[in-house]
């Protein structure tokens with residue numbers, strides 16, 4: 001697969017750990033120059049230091065803040081050139097029953113997961129339209145395809161990401177810019193480790209029992225790996241994936257949607 005993405009500049013949000021770090025390693029391994037975006041420069045630089053010999057830049061930004069995204073994208077463009085691949089991966093997953101969902105929790109889910117995706121698409125899309133080539137992959141979730149209890153704000157934000165994906169895919173369909181969503185099931189990252197600890201704390205069940213409850217959603221009975229999600233993202237970024245757009249692809253071990 002080496003060099004299939006040579007000549008492309010991929011900007012990946014939430015690239016300092018978890019699924020985002022796996023994506024940036026994967027795209028760089030296929031020859032793409034990369035910009036890593038996130039809130040922790042230390043995390044971004046640690047991932048960037050171990051990449052294949054491609055050009056790379058690290059940009060600190062909060063995706064929920066439009067001005068912060070604008071500044072980061074401009075700096076990435078100045079460092080490496082126009083952005084031709086955008087992976088909107090940054091996300092957060094807070095939980096609670098609807099009645100206990102505060103305004104702050106609701107707004108933070110929507111502003112990071114959905115509005116953050118919008119901010120990055122709006123800043124990067126002009127480069128792609130000008131280049132006559134672009135690949136946008138939004139890391140949504142199975143929670144964008146079905147409902148789960150106690151994560152209504154997260155589900156609403158991820159359903160929104162899928163709607164946004166479908167709409168922009170139609171706007172760009174004749175411009176050689178594809179827009180797709182990847183929908184992981186429960187994956188082996190900090191996000192799930194925190195969820196397991198929260199379920200355990202709130203219900204008094206042990207962490208292995210809480211994890212077993214999450215695993216019961218996946219017919220394969222295991223967590224998805226970040227590398228499996230990254231492989232799917234890379235496939236959607238290929239020049240040869242030009243006919244795949246507006247899709248929401250589950251990477252979830254056969255969980256029925």
Ligand code: NAP
Pocket residue numbers: 013014015016017018019020037038039040043061062063064088089090091092093112116139140141142183184185186187188189190191192
């Ligand atoms: P993670 O390990 O918690 O990583 C989340 C990343 O997003 C971190 O790099 C974090 O960096 C960044 N981030 C969070 N808020 C941000 C903000 N406001 N601005 C910029 N960056 C921000 O989670 P993950 O599991 O890898 O999740 C990655 C994506 O996959 C998320 O969109 C998540 O919803 C989705 N997903 C995950 C699972 C799962 O089971 N793990 C399942 C389905 C979907 P900083 O905190 O340093 O900024």
